[in-house]
Amino acid sequence: MRVTHRIEPDPSRLVARPFIPGNSGPNETDRRLDHLVDRVLAMPPELRRQTLERLRQRHGTRYADLEEAWARHLEIARQVTDRVPADLDEEEAALLGAYLTLGYAYEGAALTNPSIVPFGPEADGRQPFVMSARAIGEGHISSITFITGAVDGDGRVELDPRSPFVSNGVRTALVASRERLRRKLAELGYLDEPAERIVSALPDDYSPEDIDVAYRVLHEADTDPVGLEIAYHRVHWVASSNYEVEFDPGRPVSEHLLSPSAPMESQGMEDARFVRFVDDDGTVTYYGTYTAFDGSRILPQLIETNDFHRFRISTMTGPAAHHKGIAIFPRRIDGDLVAISRHDHVNCYVMRSDDARSWSNAELAFGPEQEWELFNVGNCGSPIETPEGWLVITHGVGPMRRYALGAVLLDLDEPAKVIGRLREPLIESAPDEEFGYVPDVVYSCGSMLHGDHLVIPYGYADRGIRVAVTRLDDVLAAMA
Known part of the structure; x- marks a missing residue:
């Protein structure tokens, strides 16, 4: 096992979000938006110019689309109040939009729980990839961010420099x-x-x-x-859980941020598990599943994309799709789409679907066995196809809520049948990984195979990300 790269959260990576004060209530003092508009438009023209100049100098280099965000947030305010004049000049509109905007450090608290998929053609043994990660910001709100890189024929992982900019894209209802x-x-x-x-x-x-x-x-x-x-x-x-988000295809994938944009995910989009799915006709779709959280309820959600620039998001339905941690297999089995999930909070189940959205049955595959996973066991992303079987990286929870990663091998034709399993953890917290936002936790949402090299990015202590590389043969040989 070789552990490389430490990716820490970067609080300087900001996204511009609406900051619209309340504007309803029984009293005149409750109309905060109206009064803010009046105060800003009452500023002397010279003061407006000076304030706007300072804003552009201080904040202009932090965002790729700052003034576009000001304009978007001004339009949101127009939907709430008729106090915004239709004939604002350029400076008035920009400054008012700035007052209606905040900078949000979307990974200011943590960057963790990654998944990884090959993306793009292999060249000279070098396979590009996209890594997703759970970014946690103020208020413990989770978004989905992306990191790109490549792994070469010797299993060496290279990460591309992360752009200082990020955007939320354009959302449309479906x-x-x-x-x-x-x-x-x-x-x-x-x-x-x-x-x-x-x-x-x-x-x-x-x-x-x-x-x-x-x-x-x-x-x-x-x-x-x-x-x-x-x-x-x-x-x-x-x-509202069904929508599409489109980003500028001319910008790098690492600038794309999927942030909560519907009521059912207002408190977070958690633990995305991506997979490169190849259908029977050769069509490639990248599926991702995540947990939408509104502060009290969860909904399992499905992401579909072909290029990581346009994302279609919809709700997963069916009696088997009601819990966290659904991971889709990378191809059909007997004509069905297949997924693995922790259907009952404790054990792992295999379930089937016609269309990736509706899951109506679940078959028990395996449960906790070893002392380090007796509390519960779940998947760490989509199964990986090998000649010997479906390799499932797992997470187990043991005493003192200590997490460790393991591995299970499932039959290629009967994926609910276990044919091999590690008795000892594959990855545990190293001494320098034990303490953070959530101590004693290692967790992954997806791995990839390149040649004989198994690449496992994992989050530690809900603080940061590391990347482990090991040989597939070594993992299989250690199974009982």
Whole structure:
């Protein structure tokens, strides 16, 4: 085992986010946005120019799209209040937008829990890759960030320099399936009579605007307006989980940041597990799964991308898709998409699907056995295909909530059948990795195989990332 590279969180990497004060309430003093607009526009022109110049000097080099962000956040404010004049000059608009913007250190607290996938053609034995990571910022809010690099034929890992800039891309709502929405509401216990009436009023493929129209029409004649309003907000909460994010394809992947942009993930997008999936016809899709968290509830989410510039995000449904840690196999088995997950919080299950979104059954594969994993065992990313079987890197939780990584080998044709397993941990916390945001933890969300070299990036103590490289043959030989 060779451990290389230490990637620490960089608090200087910032993303510009909206900072819109409240503007509703029974009292005039509650209209904070209106009063802010008035104060900014009352500034003398010379003071506005000086303030704007200082802002550009201090903050202009920290962001790739600062003034575009100011403009976006000003437009958000226009949707909240009519106090913003339509005829603002360039300086007034820029300065007001700056007051409505904050800099967010999205990895200021931690950078951890990476996954890795090959991305791009191999050349001279050198395979490029994309590594995703969980970035944790102020308020313990998680985003998904990306690091690029390559591994050569000798298993040496090179990381590309990280750009100082990052952006959130452009988000658009997706047209989604009414029946999938109905199923997810039922799974969550939200499909009561008012919710069913809203869903039934939607077209087969609906947009968020269709939900608004259905609610307004039903509200006019409804005898239970409170119940209908509760149902409306629940339907919107679930429906908002389907969207697309597009980034400038001319910018490096390391500048792309997937940040919470829907109510159901307002407190974080956690532990993305990416896989390079090759379908039976040779089509390549990069699937990622993550856990959306709103502070009290979780939803398993699916990411689809072909190029790491455009991402389609949708909710996973079905009785087997209700917990954290779903990882999709890199190809179909017997015509089915297959995934591994910790379906019952303790053991690992294999489940199947037609379309990667709906998972309706789960078959027990393995559970805790050794003393270092007796609390529970889960996957550390998608299984890796080898001639001997599907290699699953696992994490086990032992006494004092100490995490360690292990490995299990599953049958190629019957993936719920265990044919090999490490009895001792593959990776444990080194002395210099034990202490951090969460002590005594090592964790990974995905590894990759290049030749005989197994590349395992892992997070330690929820503080930073290291990269381990070992030979596949050594891992398989150590299995019982």
